[in-house]
Structure formats: C-alpha cells, structure tokens
Amino acid sequence: xxxxxxxxxxxxxxxxxxxxxxxxxxxxxxxxxxxxxxxxxxxxxxxxxxxxxxxxxxxxxxxxxxxxxxxxxxxxxxxxxxxxxxxxxxxxxxxxxxxxxxxxxxxxxxxxxxxxxxxxxxxxxxxxxxxxxxxxxxxxxxxxxxxxxxxxxxxxxxxxxxxxxxxxxxxxxxxxxxxxxxxxxxxxxxxxxxxxxxxxxxxxxxxxxxxxxxxxxxxxxxxxxxxxxxxxxxxxxxxxxxxxxxxxxxxxxxxxxxxxxxxxxxxxxxxxxxxxxxxxxxxxxxxxxxxxxxxxxxxxxxxxxxxxxxxxxxxxxxxxxxxxxxxxxxxxxxxxxxxxxxxxxxxxxxxxxxxxxxxxxxxxxxxxxxxxxxxxxxxxxxxxxxxxxxxxxxxxxxxxxxxxxxx
Amino acid sequence: xxxxxxxxxxxxxxxxxxxxxxxxxxxxxxxxxxxxxxxxxxxxxxxxxxxxxxxxxxxxxxxxxxxxxxxxxxxxxxxxxxxxxxxxxxxxxxxxxxxxxxxxxxxxxxxxxxxxxxxxxxxxxxxxxxxxxxxxxxxxxxxxxxxxxxxxxxxxxxxxxxxxxxxxxxxxxxxxxxxxxxxxxxxxxxxxxxxxxxxxxxxxxxxxxxxxxxxxxxxxxxxxxxxxxxxxxxxxxxxxxxxxxxxxxxxxxxxxxxxxxxxxxxxxxxxxxxxxxxxxxxxxxxxxxxxxxxxxxxxxxxxxxxxxxxxxxxxxxxxxxxxxxxxxxxxxxxxxxxxxxxxxxxxxxxxxxxxxxxxxxxxxxxxxxxxxxxxxxxxxxxxxxxxxxxxxxxxxxxxxxxxxxxx
Numbered sequence: 001x002x003x004x005x006x007x008x009x010x011x012x013x014x015x016x017x018x019x020x021x022x023x024x025x026x027x028x029x030x031x032x033x034x035x036x037x038x039x040x041x042x043x044x045x046x047x048x049x050x051x052x053x054x055x056x057x058x059x060x061x062x063x064x065x066x067x068x069x070x071x072x073x074x075x076x077x078x079x080x081x082x083x084x085x086x087x088x089x090x091x092x093x094x095x096x097x098x099x100x101x102x103x104x105x106x107x108x109x110x111x112x113x114x115x116x117x118x119x120x121x122x123x124x125x126x127x128x129x130x131x132x133x134x135x136x137x138x139x140x141x142x143x144x145x146x147x148x149x150x151x152x153x154x155x156x157x158x159x160x161x162x163x164x165x166x167x168x169x170x171x172x173x174x175x176x177x178x179x180x181x182x183x184x185x186x187x188x189x190x191x192x193x194x195x196x197x198x199x200x201x202x203x204x205x206x207x208x209x210x211x212x213x214x215x216x217x218x219x220x221x222x223x224x225x226x227x228x229x230x231x232x233x234x235x236x237x238x239x240x241x242x243x244x245x246x247x248x249x250x251x252x253x254x255x256x257x258x259x260x261x262x263x264x265x266x267x268x269x270x271x272x273x274x275x276x277x278x279x280x281x282x283x284x285x286x287x288x289x290x291x292x293x294x295x296x297x298x299x300x301x302x303x304x305x306x307x308x309x310x311x312x313x314x315x316x317x318x319x320x321x322x323x324x325x326x327x328x329x330x331x332x333x334x335x336x337x338x339x340x341x342x343x344x345x346x347x348x349x350x351x352x353x354x355x356x357x358x359x360x361x362x363x364x365x366x367x368x369x370x371x372x373x374x375x376x377x378x379x380x381x382x383x384x385x386x387x388x389x390x391x392x393x394x395x396x397x398x399x400x401x402x403x404x405x406x407x
Numbered sequence: 408x409x410x411x412x413x414x415x416x417x418x419x420x421x422x423x424x425x426x427x428x429x430x431x432x433x434x435x436x437x438x439x440x441x442x443x444x445x446x447x448x449x450x451x452x453x454x455x456x457x458x459x460x461x462x463x464x465x466x467x468x469x470x471x472x473x474x475x476x477x478x479x480x481x482x483x484x485x486x487x488x489x490x491x492x493x494x495x496x497x498x499x500x501x502x503x504x505x506x507x508x509x510x511x512x513x514x515x516x517x518x519x520x521x522x523x524x525x526x527x528x529x530x531x532x533x534x535x536x537x538x539x540x541x542x543x544x545x546x547x548x549x550x551x552x553x554x555x556x557x558x559x560x561x562x563x564x565x566x567x568x569x570x571x572x573x574x575x576x577x578x579x580x581x582x583x584x585x586x587x588x589x590x591x592x593x594x595x596x597x598x599x600x601x602x603x604x605x606x607x608x609x610x611x612x613x614x615x616x617x618x619x620x621x622x623x624x625x626x627x628x629x630x631x632x633x634x635x636x637x638x639x640x641x642x643x644x645x646x647x648x649x650x651x652x653x654x655x656x657x658x659x660x661x662x663x664x665x666x667x668x669x670x671x672x673x674x675x676x677x678x679x680x681x682x683x684x685x686x687x688x689x690x691x692x693x694x695x696x697x698x699x700x701x702x703x704x705x706x707x708x709x710x711x712x713x714x715x716x717x718x719x720x721x722x723x724x725x726x727x728x729x730x731x732x733x734x735x736x737x738x739x740x741x742x743x744x745x746x747x748x749x750x751x752x753x754x755x756x757x758x759x760x761x762x763x764x765x766x767x768x769x770x771x772x773x774x775x776x777x778x779x780x781x782x783x784x785x786x787x788x789x790x791x792x793x794x795x796x797x798x799x800x801x802x803x804x805x806x807x808x809x810x811x812x813x814x
Binding site: 081082083127128129132134156189190191192208210212214220221222223224225226227228229231232234236237239240241243244247250258259260261262263264265266267268269270271272273274275276281283285351352353354376377378379380381 | 488489490534535536539541563596597598599615617619621627628629630631632633634635636638639641643644646647648650651654657665666667668669670671672673674675676677678679680681682683688690692758759760761783784785786787788
C-alpha cells in the first residue's frame with residue numbers, strides 16, 4: 001500500500017474539510033490557496049520546477065529530457081464542489097505527483113535517459129462550482145477558451161476569476177515553456193459502472209454530450225399581499241414550471257438522458273415581493289450528441305410557451321454545448337495493456353461527467369483512467385474508493401507515464 | 408400643496424435610490440443608517456426628543472403634556488424592499504413628522520394645553536426583507552415578540568439583527584419612558600381598491616389573515632452527470648413541484664386567496680451538484696382566517712406526499728400565522744369623521760398587507776389610514792401616489808392627531 005498517497009490525500013482533505021468528512025474547496029478561496037501552497041511545497045521538495053500560468057494552472061515540471069521541450073502532462077484538479085469528497089480531482093493530482101516522482105527515480109536507478117519531459121498539473125476551476133463554465137484552466141491551456149474571457153468570469157457575488165486568483169497570489173504571467181505531447185489523467189469514476197462489473201480499471205474511450213443552458217425568467221416585482229393574483233408576473237412561479245417541465249420532457253423521452261436543474265438565483269428574493277428575475281441552470285446529457293441537442297431544443301421551445309401565460313418572458317443567458325468527445329484510442333490501448341500487464345482487470349467505458357482530459361484532447365492526445373467509486377456517489381462527502389483500488393490506479397498511472405516517456 | 412412633505416419624500420428616496428427610480432433600503436444597511444441619521448436630525452430640528460429603543464425603533468417625542476406619560480404614537484417605517492418604491496413606509500414617517508410639528512404649532516398658536524403627549528416612530532424592519540419575520544420592531548414594542556428573539560434573527564448571510572443595529576449605531580438600551588395610548592399610521596394602499604372606487608381616504612377596519620410557512624426540502628448531493636436519474640434525491644426538483652402544487656391548490660380552491668412563493672435558497676447551488684437542501688417561503692392570505700389556515704394545512708398534507716416519491720423529505724422551518732385582526736372601531740370612526748369634515752370622500756376597507764398598526768393593535772388601539780396607489784402597484788420602483796392625494800392624507804393625519812391629543 002502506498003502510505004504516501006493515502007497520507008497526501010488525507011492531508012489535502014483537511015483544506016476545506018467539512019464537518020461531515022467532505023471537502024469544500026472552491027476555486028480561489030482561502031482553502032484552495034492553502035492546498036495550492038502545499039502542492040507548491042511538495043513540488044519543490046521533489047525537485048520539480050514550479051510554474052503558475054496566467055489562469056492559475058500549477059505545473060511541476062520534471063526536466064527528464066533537457067534536449068527537448070516535449071512534455072507528457074499528468075494531472076487533475078484540487079478545487080472541489082461545496083459538497084465535495086476527498087478523491088474527486090485531488091486523487092489525480094496527488095497520484096500524479098507520486099507517479100512523476102516514481103518515474104524520475106526509476107530512470108535514475110536504471111540509468112535510462114527519457115525521451116521527453118514530464119509535468120504534473122493542477123488545473124484551475126475544473127468543477128465550475130464558483131465560476132461557470134467548468135474546465136476553465138484546462139480549456140484556456142488547450143486553446144478552447146480565451147484567457148481574457150476566463151479571467152473575466154464572475155462568481156455569484158460578482159468577483160472575477162482573475163481577481164480571485166490575484167487575491168491568493170496564484171495568477172501567473174506566462175504559459176510554461178513546454179510542448180505538451182500527451183496528457184494522462186487518473187480519476188475516481190463517480191458512477192457505478194466499474195463497481196457493477198467488478199473491474200479494477202476503466203479506460204475511458206469517449207464522453208457523453210452535454211447541453212448546458214442557463215435561462216433567465218423575467219417578471220415584475222409587486223407586493224405578495226394586495227396585488228391581485230391575475231396581475232402578478234411571477235418569475236419564480238415560471239422557473240418552477242420550467243423545472244417541472246424539464247423533468248417531464250426527460251422522462252417522456254425515455255432516452256436514458258441525464259438531466260438536472262441544479263442552480264437557481266432569484267431576485268429580489270424577499271418573502272414579500274413577487275420574484276422579478278430568476279435564473280436557472282439546466283443540463284441535458286446523453287451518449288448521443290443529437291439526442292442531447294434535441295432534448296435541449298425541445299425544452300427551449302416548450303418552456304417559452306409554458307411561461308408566457310404567466311406574463312413572464314424568458315431569455316437564454318448561456319448556452320454551452322459539449323459534443324461527444326473521443327479520447328485518443330492509442331491512449332485507451334495503452335491503459336488496457338498496462339493494466340493487463342500489472343494483472344488488473346480493465347474495461348473500456350464512457351464518462352458522463354466532464355473532465356480536464358476532455359478539454360486537453362482538443363490540443364494533444366489525452367487519456368482518462370478510472371478507478372471504482374462506491375455506489376457511484378460523488379459531489380458528496382460520502383464519496384469513497386478503497387485504498388487498494390487507489391493504489392492500483394497509481395500503479396497503472398506510473399507505468400503508463402514510464403512507457404510514454406521512454407518508448 | 409405641502410412642499411415640505413414632497414421635499415422630504417424626495418430627499419429620503421435618495422438613500423438607497425436605485426437606477427429605475429425606486430429604493431433599496433434594507434434594515435441595518437448603510438442606506439438605512441443614512442435615512443435614520445437624517446430622521447434624527449429632522450427630529451432634533453423640530454425640538455422633539457430623540458430616543459432609540461433596544462430593537463432600533465426611533466422615537467421623536469413631543470412633550471406636549473409634561474404632567475403625564477400618556478402618549479399618542481404616529482409613524483410607520485423607513486426600511487424598504489430591495490425593489491421598493493419611495494412611498495411605502497417613508498410617507499407615513501415623514502407625514503407623521505410634519506403632523507406632529509403641525510399639532511405643536513397649532514397648540515402654541517391657540518394656546519391650548521394638550522391632554523397627552525405625541526411621539527413620532529420609525530419602526531425597525533417592517534418589511535421583513537432582510538430579516539424574517541416582518542413587523543419586527545413594532546412587534547417587540549407591542550410585546551408580541553421577545554426582544555432577544557428579535558435581536559437574534561439572522562439574515563441570509565447569518566448576520567444577526569442585533570449585530571446589524573450595533574454596526575450602524577442604532578441599537579438603544581431602554582424603551583422610551585412613555586405610556587402609549589393610541590397609534591395612528593398613514594400609508595399608501597398598495598392595492599387598487601381606492602383607485603377603483605374613486606375615494607380619497609381609506610379607513611382600515613381589519614386585516615386579512617396570513618399563514619406564512621417556510622419549508623425545507625432535504626435531499627442528497629450527488630454529481631449531476633453520472634448519477635443515474637432514479638438514484639437522485641433532488642431537493643430543487645421537489646421545491647419546484649411544491650411551488651407548482653401550491654399554485655394549483657390555490658387556483659382549484661377558487662377562494663380568492665392571495666398566495667405566493669417568493670423566496671428560495673438552494674444548497675450547494677452549484678450547476679453540477681444535485682441540490683440537497685432547498686428552503687422556500689410560502690404565503691397564504693385570505694379575508695377569512697379559517698380559509699387561509701385550511702389552504703395552508705391542505706398544502707402541507709399534499710406537499711409531503713408530492714415530494715416523497717423523489718426521495719426528498721420535508722420539514723417545516725417556520726410557521727407564522729396571523730389571524731384576521733380588527734383595528735380599533737373608534738379609530739375607524741374618527742378617520743371617517745375627520746375625512747368628512749375636511750371634505751374628502753372616505754370608505755371603510757380591509758388591508759391584505761401587514762402593517763405595524765396591526766402589531767400595535769395588540770397593545771393599544773390603532774388606526775390605519777390609506778391613500779390611493781396607482782394601479783395598486785407596490786414593492787416596485789413604479790409605486791406612485793399623486794402629490795395631492797398625499798397632501799390629503801397628511802391633512803387627515805394632522806387633524807386626527809389634533810383631536811386625539813386635545814379631546
């Protein structure tokens with residue numbers, strides 16, 4: 001058992017620890033700063049070069065092949081949901097740190113000169129809990145999101161991401177001087193697929209499509225007492241109707257889609273004022289991109305009609321569409337063969353959740369490796385993976401990186 | 408036209424002025440402090456004695472009858488809704504100030520010795536926008552709410568009312584040394600009854616009953632991606648279903664009840680976490696107390712059953728019931744006779760909205776006098792009453808106070 005891995009996971013879980021054993025470590029918070037600062041120390045202690053880029057992504061670079069800038073990246077994220085567990089993200093960063101260290105030691109012990117460099121990464125704001133959209137740091141690095149747009153993202157209180165990174169001293173000035181050639185990410189599954197099949201390692205081949213809409217319902221403020229019911233233009237009543245409609249359509253579609261309405265803001269949010277402006281964040285996820293899109297489009301048509309009789313108008317505030325993404329097939333084959341060689345049972349599978357690996361795949365071939373999650377529970381303090389299963393993931397990650405830098 | 412009244416209203420509307428011409432002056436805010444401080448100056452300028460009690464109620468006492476502690480109170484509130492207008496509350500306080508001044512002048516001019524004293528009051532947190540329940544200061548003064556409970560009320564960010572009053576220097580140490588014998592409040596109607604009948608003055612006889620419930624829906628946080636739909640326990644989905652049900656029941660009852668679900672808080676409120684804890688504030692108002700109670704009770708039974716299939720439990724966080732309240736009939740008769748003597752058309756009417764006069768009536772006989780509101784619109788920046796109508800209300804208030812202190 002890798003005592004070091006489990007100690008690191010426990011230590012990092014103390015930053016933002018909640019009373020129920022979970023973690024609340026929002027991007028740019030004091031807890032995030034504490035976790036980042038310790039990661040910086042751990043990076044330095046292993047003689048990796050620390051570099052923070054303009055969107056706060058932290059790199060720990062192992063200069064294994066000084067003749068080239070070609071670099072294999074490995075990592076995940078240290079930010080969490082408000083109701084996060086201790087493995088989501090942190091596991092990939094901390095196992096990545098130990099895997100990089102192990103590759104360095106192995107190269108030294110065997111006196112082998114790797115063909116390229118290796119760098120650990122902690123991506124900024126993967127969760128999208130405080131700032132939307134999610135996968136922020138990895139999307140900027142991959143070139144899918146403009147730096148200025150990312151820095152300007154505002155949280156629910158109007159604080160910008162750039163401002164938040166400045167406040168914790170984690171806003172760098174330049175990208176790292178590396179040429180990324182591959183990305184590998186190890187993560188807990190957050191679903192129950194591996195648990196159900198009894199397999200130890202998941203090699204992720206592709207991601208479900210997701211349509212993420214946030215809608216603003218606009219009514220009119222009035223007194224909740226004397227104003228006649230028929231004269232009210234109630235934006236929260238409209239939002240409730242929209243949420244009900246959204247679930248009704250998903251169920252009626254019988255497509256197996258996953259959908260949610262998980263964030264809501266209401267103004268003025270006083271018990272005695274008819275709500276005049278309510279925003280709701282909806283998600284539609286499906287394995288087939290056309291299905292996710294059609295569900296979202298149908299909803300948009302029906303919701304307009306559903307809220308109009310309430311005197312409430314609707315506008316689309318954000319409309320983010322993530323197509324189904326294929327991860328690099330060579331990476332999948334490598335994960336499967338490494339797992340097989342180490343004696344672990346491994347399967348191909350898809351991910352429903354978004355991951356930094358999906359953002360990276362748009363720039364370099366990327367691999368995503370899963371280990372089982374108990375009951376598929378995630379974004380929950382009770383999120384859990386057995387120590388032995390975490391160790392197997394670390395072993396697969398280390399061997400994968402070794403092969404990538406030496407082949 | 409009382410230029411002084413309209414200047415005062417315009418001046419006070421600048422504290423918390425919003426870009427659409429409305430007012431946002433929440434209890435204990437910097438804007439509330441500014442309005443309170445100017446009221447203190449205006450009280451002193453008229454040689455009234457300023458006194459702030461332990462819940463922040465501000466008194467401006469005219470010692471017209473030094474031989475007795477008996478005092479007629481007149482007032483309303485300076486706090487507003489986030490989307491408030493410039494008349495709701497402020498009108499009653501500022502007209503009250505001028506009425507007290509006018510009574511003092513008249514007594515001096517006619518060399519009449521009033522039989523009791525007169526005091527202007529600005530009640531704390533009438534609106535219940537920042538701290539719930541509403542009518543806080545008047546309820547403490549009337550003995551309907553314990554001071555410690557009121558001071559401990561917390562806003563949405565966990566700041567206590569006592570703490571907020573301390574922060575603006577408006578938490579006094581003792582009640583004023585007066586024996587209240589009557590309370591008179593002048594207010595804009597906030598409904599369309601007077602506008603429809605074409606009358607100038609409303610003498611309020613009674614208030615509708617109100618049942619105010621806040622319910623907590625408790626589910627379980629999970630990832631909005633991979634977690635199977637059937638395994639989710641979604642508190643926001645339950646809340647939306649409850650809000651829809653609530654309006655369906657109100658419409659089906661065909662009782663003419665007024666109802667609302669106007670405030671909602673959701674935790675963790677991240678787009679990617681199934682909401683685990685959602686609180687919604689519901690109101691049921693009806694002229695007949697039994698009807699309001701029955702609507703609330705029916706809802707409580709049905710909502711339990713409606714959300715259970717979602718794996719979401721429900722608990723009652725607050726359950727505030729305000730019976731129909733009769734205002735002092737002598738006060739109604741006095742308002743009607745004063746209005747008649749001044750040549751204004753006046754009618755008896757009920758109030759749907761809560762007012763400090765209703766809290767006061769539990770301790771001393773109270774009167775509530777309405778002037779028309781355009782389109783019945785209130786808690787809205789467009790709230791409006793004609794200057795001439797405001798003047799008529801001031802004339803009725805002044806004459807009413809004169810008769811009360813000299814009869």
